[in-house]
Amino acid sequence: xxxxxxxxxxxxxxxxxxxxxxxxxxxxxxxxxxxxxxxxxxxxxxxxxxxxxxxxxxxxxxxxxxxxxxxxxxxxxxxxxxxxxxxxxxxxxxxxxxxxxxxxxxxxxxxxxxxxxxxxxxxxxxxxxxxxxxxxxxxxxxxxxxxxxxxxxxxxxxxxxxxxxxxxxxxxxxxxxxxxxxxxxxxxxxxxxxxxxxxxxxxxxxxxxxxxxxxxxxxxxxxxxxxxxxxxxxxxxxxxxxxxxxxxxxxxxxxxxxxxxxxxxxxxxxxxxxxxxxxxxxxxxxxxxxxxxxxxxxxxxxxxxxxxxxxxxxxxxxxxxxxxxxxx
Amino acid sequence: xxxxxxxxxxxxxxxxxxxxxxxxxxxxxxxxxxxxxxxxxxxxxxxxxxxxxxxxxxxxxxxxxxxxxxxxxxxxxxxxxxxxxxxxxxxxxxxxxxxxxxxxxxxxxxxxxxxxxxxxxxxxxxxxxxxxxxxxxxxxxxxxxxxxxxxxxxxxxxxxxxxxxxxxxxxxxxxxxxxxxxxxxxxxxxxxxxxxxxxxxxxxxxxxxxxxxxxxxxxxxxxxxxxxxxxxxxxxxxxxxxxxxxxxxxxxxxxxxxxxxxxxxxxxxxxxxxxxxxxxxxxxxxxxxxxxxxxxxxxxxxxxxxxxxxxxxxxxxxxxxxxxxxxxxxxxxxxxxxxxxxxxxxxxxxxxxxxx
Numbered sequence: 001x002x003x004x005x006x007x008x009x010x011x012x013x014x015x016x017x018x019x020x021x022x023x024x025x026x027x028x029x030x031x032x033x034x035x036x037x038x039x040x041x042x043x044x045x046x047x048x049x050x051x052x053x054x055x056x057x058x059x060x061x062x063x064x065x066x067x068x069x070x071x072x073x074x075x076x077x078x079x080x081x082x083x084x085x086x087x088x089x090x091x092x093x094x095x096x097x098x099x100x101x102x103x104x105x106x107x108x109x110x111x112x113x114x115x116x117x118x119x120x121x122x123x124x125x126x127x128x129x130x131x132x133x134x135x136x137x138x139x140x141x142x143x144x145x146x147x148x149x150x151x152x153x154x155x156x157x158x159x160x161x162x163x164x165x166x167x168x169x170x171x172x173x174x175x176x177x178x179x180x181x182x183x184x185x186x187x188x189x190x191x192x193x194x195x196x197x198x199x200x201x202x203x204x205x206x207x208x209x210x211x212x213x214x215x216x217x218x219x220x221x222x223x224x225x226x227x228x229x230x231x232x233x234x235x236x237x238x239x240x241x242x243x244x245x246x247x248x249x250x251x252x253x254x255x256x257x258x259x260x261x262x263x264x265x266x267x268x269x270x271x272x273x274x275x276x277x278x279x280x281x282x283x284x285x286x287x288x289x290x291x292x293x294x295x296x297x298x299x300x301x302x303x304x305x306x307x308x309x310x311x312x313x314x315x316x317x318x319x320x321x322x323x324x325x326x327x328x
Numbered sequence: 329x330x331x332x333x334x335x336x337x338x339x340x341x342x343x344x345x346x347x348x349x350x351x352x353x354x355x356x357x358x359x360x361x362x363x364x365x366x367x368x369x370x371x372x373x374x375x376x377x378x379x380x381x382x383x384x385x386x387x388x389x390x391x392x393x394x395x396x397x398x399x400x401x402x403x404x405x406x407x408x409x410x411x412x413x414x415x416x417x418x419x420x421x422x423x424x425x426x427x428x429x430x431x432x433x434x435x436x437x438x439x440x441x442x443x444x445x446x447x448x449x450x451x452x453x454x455x456x457x458x459x460x461x462x463x464x465x466x467x468x469x470x471x472x473x474x475x476x477x478x479x480x481x482x483x484x485x486x487x488x489x490x491x492x493x494x495x496x497x498x499x500x501x502x503x504x505x506x507x508x509x510x511x512x513x514x515x516x517x518x519x520x521x522x523x524x525x526x527x528x529x530x531x532x533x534x535x536x537x538x539x540x541x542x543x544x545x546x547x548x549x550x551x552x553x554x555x556x557x558x559x560x561x562x563x564x565x566x567x568x569x570x571x572x573x574x575x576x577x578x579x580x581x582x583x584x585x586x587x588x589x590x591x592x593x594x595x596x597x598x599x600x601x602x603x604x605x606x607x608x609x610x611x612x613x614x615x616x617x618x619x620x621x622x623x624x625x626x627x628x629x630x631x632x633x634x635x636x637x638x639x640x641x642x643x644x645x646x647x648x649x650x651x652x653x654x655x656x657x658x659x660x661x662x663x664x665x666x667x668x669x670x671x672x673x674x675x676x677x678x679x680x681x682x683x684x
Contacts, residue, residue, distance in 0.1 A: 215610065215613035215614075256617070286628075328663075
C-alpha cells in the first residue's frame with residue numbers, strides 16, 4: 001500500500017496521546033530514543049492521522065519518537081499527515097504501524113496480545129485469517145491455541161503485564177492468573193515480587209495457594225494475607241532465600257497437614273535416636289510403606305563394627321518402637 | 329438427573345455387521361442410520377464426539393484385573409465387553425486411559441462364550457470372579473446392547489464362575505426376570521448424595537441405586553456394594569455413615585455378598601484433566617500424595633481412618649458381610665482389619681469361598 005502524506009510541522013499539544021487506536025507499543029524503553037533525538041534530531045517523522053478539520057491528530061506510527069520529543073520538551077515537530085474519518089479507524093493505518101514495528105524490533109508478548117485483540121475486535125479480521133496470516137508473522141506458528149494463550153493478556157493489570165515483558169512472571173502463570181479475581185491476582189503477584197520467586201517456584205506456590213484456598217473455601221488473598229505467612233514475608237531478620245523456604249514449608253503444612261505432621265514426628269524420633277551422621281535413617285516416600293531403611297557409611301571393618309554396635313545399642317532403647325506411630 | 333445414554337451417531341465395523349447383537353442394537357435405534365467403517369482405528373476420521381460403536385472383539389475378552397502394582401490383588405477377572413462410559417464421573421480413570429471418546433460395544437458374544445467355556449473346562453477346579461465394570465459401567469448401555477440378559481443366562485449354569493455386573497445406573501430390566509441360580513452378583517458403586525451430585529452427576533441418585541438394588545435383591549440376586557472411590561471431605565463421616573445405614577435399612581444383610589472400600593486414587597496425569605474438565609469438583613484438593621504405584625492417593629492415615637470407620641459402621645449391622653479393600657497394601661489390611669499378611673495374601677481365596 002502506498003501512503004500519501006503531507007509532511008508538516010505541528011504542535012505536540014495537538015497530538016491526542018490518549019487515542020490508542022493504532023498503537024501496539026507497550027511500555028517502550030525510552031532512554032535510547034531520547035538519546036538519539038538529542039544527538040541527531042528527529043530523522044524519521046511520525047505518521048499521524050488528522051481526524052477532524054481542527055488540528056487534532058491520532059498517532060499511526062512513531063509514538064515512541066513523540067514521547068521522546070515530549071521528554072526533551074520540544075513544542076513543534078515534523079510529521080507525515082494523512083486524513084481520516086474519526087469514527088472509521090482504518091486497518092491499513094494499523095498495518096502500517098504493525099509492519100513498521102515488525103521489521104524494526106522484537107515485539108513482546110503484551111504487544112502481540114494487543115495486536116491480536118485489535119485485529120479481532122477493532123478491525124473485525126476473522127480468526128482464520130489471523131491464524132493463517134498474522135499469527136505466523138508474530139512468530140507464534142499456526143496453532144489455534146495461540147489465540148487462547150495471547151488474547152487474554154491485555155486484560156491483566158499493567159504491573160503484571162510489565163512483569164511478563166520483563167520476564168519476571170511466566171506467560172503460562174500469567175494466563176492462570178487471569179482466572180483469579182483482581183484482588184487475588186494482585187495479592188499473589190505481590191507475594192511473588194516480594195519473595196523474588198523464580199518461575200518454577202511461582203508455579204509451585206500458585207498451585208499450593210490456590211489448592212489451599214479452594215479446599216478451605218477462602219479467597220486466595222485471605223490465604224496470602226494470613227498473619228503467619230505475612231510474618232515470614234515481612235521478617236527483616238532473615239534472608240530472601242530463608243523466607244522462600246519458610247513460606248514454602250508453611251504452605252506445604254497447610255496443604256498436606258498430615259504428611260507434615262508425620263515428617264515432624266519422624267524428625268523428632270530421629271533426634272531421640274541420636275544417630276551419628278554416618279548412620280542415616282530413611283522412611284519410604286510419603287510414609288506409604290511401613291518399611292524404613294538404615295544406611296551405614298563406613299571405611300573399614302572396624303568402623304563397620306562400631307556402627308553395628310551403635311545400631312544395637314539404639315535398638316535396645318526402644319526408641320525405634322516410636323516409628324510404628326509415624327503417619328498413623 | 330440420570331438419563332440413559334442416547335447416541336447421536338452409531339458406527340458398525342465391517343466385521344461386526346452380521347452378528348445378532350448388532351442387528352438387535354440397530355433395531356433399538358431405528359432413527360439412527362449406521363455408518364459402516366473398516367475398523368475402530370479409523371474412527372477419528374469420522375467423529376470426535378462420543379458415538380456408539382459396534383465392533384468385533386478380535387483379541388480375547390477375558391483378562392485379569394489390572395489392579396495396581398505393589399498393593400494387594402483380590403484375583404478379580406474382567407471381560408472386555410464394552411469400552412468407555414458416558415457417565416463422565418470426575419475421577420474416572422477412563423478419561424485418561426482410553427485413546428478415543430467413543431463407547432465401543434463388542435458384539436461377538438458367541439466368541440466370548442466359547443472363550444469362557446474353554447477356560448472353565450480347562451480349569452474346572454478354579455473359581456472365577458468375573459466383572460464387566462472395569463472399562464465401562466456394566467449396565468449403562470444395556471438398554472442398547474441387552475448384554476446383561478445374555479451374561480446372566482450364560483453364567484446361570486456355571487459351577488466355577490460368577491459374573492458381577494457393576495453399575496451406577498438403575499438399568500436392571502433386561503435381566504431381572506432371567507434365571508440366574510445365584511451366579512450373578514449385581515453391584516452398585518456407592519457414594520454420598522453430595523459426591524454423587526458434584527462428581528457423578530450424570531449417574532443415578534443414591535435413592536435410585538438403592539431402589540434398583542432392592543429390586544434385584546428381591547429377585548434373589550446377591551448384591552455387592554463398592555464404596556469406591558471414597559472421598560475425604562468435611563462432613564464425610566456423617567454422610568458415609570448415612571449411606572451405610574441406608575444400605576442395611578434397604579437390603580437384607582444376608583443378600584449382600586461383599587462390600588469393598590477404596591479411597592480416591594488416580595494416575596498423576598488425570599489431575600490436570602479433572603481440574604480442567606470438572607472445575608466444580610473438589611476431589612483434587614484432598615491430601616493426595618504419590619503412592620507406591622505412582623498413583624495419587626490420600627495420605628495413609630486418611631485412608632486408614634476412612635476404612636476403619638466404614639468397617640465399624642458396617643459391622644454394626646452385620647458381622648458376616650465380607651468387607652475388603654481395593655488396591656491397598658497388606659499393611660493397610662493389618663491396620664484396618666487386623667489381618668496378618670498370610671490372611672491378606674489369601675484374599676482371593678477368601679473371596680472365592682463366598683461364591684461356592
